[in-house]
Amino acid sequence: MKHFTHTSISLLLLLITMATLLGCGADKNLKKGEKYLAIGEYYDAATQFKQAYTKTSTKEKAKRGDIALKIAYCNERINSTQKAQAAYANAIRYGRATAADRLSYARQLLRNGSYKQAGEQFAIVLDSINAGDYPTPTKKGNTNTLDANTAKTLAQNGLIAAQKAPEWKKQGSRYKVKRMDVFNSRRDDYSPVLAGDQYETLYFTSTRNDAQGNELSGITGAKPADIFMSEKDDKGNWSKPEAVTGGLNTDYDEGACALSPDQHTMYLTQCTSDPSYPRYAQIVTSARANAAWGKPSELKITGDTLSSYAHPAVSPDGMWLYFVSDMPGGMGGMDIWRARITPAGLGGVENLGAPINTPGNEMFPTFRPNGDLYFSSDGHPGMGGLDIFIASVGKDGKYHLEHPGYPLNSQGDDFGMTFEGVHNRGFFSSSRNDGRGWDHIYSFENPEIIQSVKGWVYEQDGYELPSALVYLVGSDGTNEKLSVKGDGSFEKVLKPGTDYIFLATCKGFLNHKEELSIGHPDDSNEHVLQFPLASITAPVLIDNIFYDFDKATLRPESQASLDELVKLLNENPNVTIELSSHCDYKGSAEYNKLLSQRRAESVVEYLSNKGISRDRLSPVGYGKEKPKTIRKKLTEKYNWLKENDVLTEEFIKKLDKDKQDICNQLNRRTEFIVLRTTYGMFDKDGNLKKSNNETTKKSSSSNENGKKNEDFDFYVE
Template sequence: MKYILHLITAACFLIAMPSSFAQGKKLEKANNNFDNYAFIDARKAYLEVAEDGFLSEELLMRLGDSYYFTADYVNAAKWYGSLYDFTDQPKPEYLFRYAQALKSSGQYKASDKIMEKFNTLSNVDKRASLFVNERNYLKEIEAQSGRFKLLPVTFNSKLSDFAPAFYAGSLVFASNRLEGRNTPNRIHEWNNQPFLDIYQLPLDNSEDKDVKKLNSKVNTKYHESTAVFTRNGQTMYFTRNNFTNKKYKEDTDGTNRLKMYKGVINEDGEWKITEIPFNSDEYSVAHPALSKDEKTLYFASDMPGGKGMSDLYKVSIEGDGFGTPVSLGDKINTEFRETFPFVSQDNKLYFASDGHPGLGGLDVFVTELNEEGTGEVFNIGRPVNSLKDDFTFIVNDASGIGYFASNRDGGMGDDDIYSFEKVEDVISACTQTVSGVVVDKNTREPIPNAKVVLMDPANQIIDQLIAGKDGSFTFPLDCNKAYCVRGSKLNYGFDEECFTSTAELELELNLSLELESLNAPKIGDDLNFLLDLLPIYFDLDKDFIRADAQLELQKVISFMKMYPKVKIDVRSHTDSRAPDVYNMDLSSRRNFNTIEYIVTRGGIDRSRLTGRGYGETRLTNHCSNGVQCDEGLHQLNRRSEFIIVE
């Protein structure tokens, strides 16, 4: 991409170069071209000097930059590689550009290696951590890919076409094409091509001959691009060089910045153009996008206080005025370039960035807009994204048809517009699923219509369902969160599995719940055997419910909820140690606390529970008064029974 992409940041890349080379005059002219962003002319001279063997760190930096700033990442990687070999301590910024150029050439492992080197040299720069410590972004991109089908278009030119926008049944876009120009072409020195204008093309049965310029109130002799329109077509916002009322202005360093303009159409179809009030001669404000309710304007800028080379901002539209611009924050903005925002009707923010992990150059990313601002950022994958620059993405959610621009190989011009059809919704939030099957523990056959409950670690129910005829179940999950899944069914026991979801996109966790078949409960059955309860023990001479006993009582509670008509008689026993009267009192207290736990913690109606303490009157073994027994035998007598009585 040759134009608006780089104009925001061009002033950041001026580097002084010694003039003591033997070919000083040639280099002086090349440096002058470079400093005026005439990279192609500068490149020719740099290459001649390099081929003559006059290499230096400064020459290699500028030669790499002359390709990098014109999006030729293959050659940029070549010359940044020469720079990397030439000096033992390359500047961190050039390590970052080298890594970006390698990534744009598909050399991901080499790119990560250089990023690690960059990370060690640049403690204050967060860019490397986005690539080195980030989620498995290549796996995420793979999961996201294939959600769009590319469609052919016929209206691209041999030069640059990008920034599509929907407007009144037509497509508006920026182009520096030679066709349709009524005035002599003015050449921009950046790449020796004409300046950009805004064009319009009817979408129904249109051909390239139907492409027309917007009127002269919008298009001037300098750059215009990236337009967005209100739904009623009466108002537009667009980007232009700092050229207002036929006055061309520069910043204090002599750079002509970008500004946003507002156009309102009158009854005669003429646009009245005014400048947005928060523009500046000292920094760029560009690439507008409108929120779904058209009350917020999103844009890109390199204004002071930003995080990177260009950041995304939003500002409220207040009648004919505007509020104060607000950064979209660290989830969106990085130390590099975030630009070209677009807000879809389903309230997703799409934008281009080379600061978030991607396939190469600029990639298109998406995030959810919400009350808190924005969610996590996700690369939308191939085929929209490629090894080159991919940007200015728009989509009609109703039809699924959209457009974007790219300078990928195989196009007609420098930048081309591509159309697509949405095949599947993009991932704009991290979600996972847990799926499984409920089976019989003994036969391994699926158990149909079992109840399955999704809970948090505190046993709070999040969701519940009835498993299918094949025993299957599925729950959606949030990422990086702990869960438990519990299965149950009439005439079966219970099974529970606990786990923690990860950060991997659309991961499906699989598990099975194994329920053991029970005979239909009948009067006289002890739940200790039906539910395979672990013994509910009490500490010696204590009556409180231990933590291990609470887990077993939860199973009793679940059983009583499954069989709402069952009534239980709770019988508490002690061993023979201590006086008989004391043991009777101790077992009564244990019995009371057991029943109280089931009622208060389990929500079971008290009328369904009876019970008493039996002290040492019903020992299970020979360990009566005066008989010498080890602790294990005495422990067997300190027990609770849960007998079905109705």
């Protein structure tokens, strides 16, 4: 029998005591970790589990392996890929990893770009499933939550990704990607959204230190996310990002925002906190008033309060809200859903189904103005993490998917696209090349050949008309109604080999039509169209009308303006107008009146010779009886004039000589005002005439050979 000295016995007791204390400490950390995990605070949970792992003896392999799985799961949820990967490797080393855990490990390897190792692990998972050794799913909150069929689909797609990703990276694509440090911080910066009539504002989500609130999030270990914005100046330089003011941001998490087509409503994700209850993301809305975003209010999508609703996106026509949710009825993980937007609220909710959704996670939907849906997925074969996919609707009415390849996609998370109008350029977010898993904002551009139109609708001698509508018809069957932005502009991608007609309309103004024929060019081209609308209630200047000196004879250079008036009258066949000619105060009143009358009649004669019925035209010579009244737009050119100034003889003679000459020139003008808008609409008995189609307006266009195309119908509501 071996004898122990007093010192050795004391040392042994000390070691036993320390082991006991460490074991107790580990259990205490485990308990805290489970509490944090239950309410979704993955960062805090991972911290506690890591401490428990450190305090657990290496001889307790099973316990260390089980704790490692918890560490892996928590880090996986917060995109800390390298830590999750290392923890899964420890669990496998200690013999505690199931096939389901290996599947998660393989997906982490894929996110890290370790394609060969990932392929080996996916193969092991598939062998286990085929042998019937895949575990039965356990309750939510643990890692093993997938059934065998779901796991098999994910493993098969993962194996395809591991095999193809190196080749995709080698092949590359036409995309050009650049990290935008002007927007980025040392924390998460993601989900950019371009806004403004000229895309001069960028909203995005950030957990940087400037975010609101004083506490760090137990979910991510960073500040709760806020919405930030940056603005571009006239030279194309972006400003330092600042948090959006006006009540939009709170001490909670706000992020992944989207705008309605009129940019008056913001949809965004919000996660509130509760110390004893799981957090479920919800979608809230904020209204913009006086250039400021108001306090968010909850948007009720369904009555389900135990599911998350996040990542809103509005379809280009403003009719559908797309979002992400894990509610029952999906295909697994997070799915993309949509709900119809109505004046009374959201309509029925529907899952987009296959081929978009998979047993994995489909997230961050967004739209390109042409209607293509962009989203991110870790369920489809990709390069690792979330990959961006493009879903376009084919002639069969079904979605068809495209993987845009590298470098738009990488082994990290790639998501949150935003487009600069119709062009295939803009910004997105990615966690590539960041060992801590933080997301950052990148620019992208794909120099594809695009034919597009940009139009401007405005008062003929005034400002833009944001309330206007533009009806578009094409020889390919296109028939659409386009909304106009705040600056009176609109944009649309056009199809090569197609003839188009555009009809601009606005209440209180005459219609204006433009035609455009698109060939098959080799380069991108943006066609610019102008739509100056003539007022129904105010006099409209006919610019660039010239007469021989002291005569009523029209000069040849007047033809272009008069031909535009002919076009306008043909586009508005139910309108009659008064054509008026005006002179300055020089000369006798009687002589000026006679001269102006003859000049007005000369214009009528020209219009009549061009096919406009004389009974639609009333020539009047006012001489100097009606001096010009200044409208606001003209004060921008002549800042010494004020709106509603009347250029009377008395007013003009108080001015300097140069200014007198300008005012006299402004008074010498030819104008028209609309008298009636019902010409030819009634029969001799005063009854409204019946047309073949009372809801359409017919127009026709000519191609380059002068041949008439078939009539296009404008369906005007």
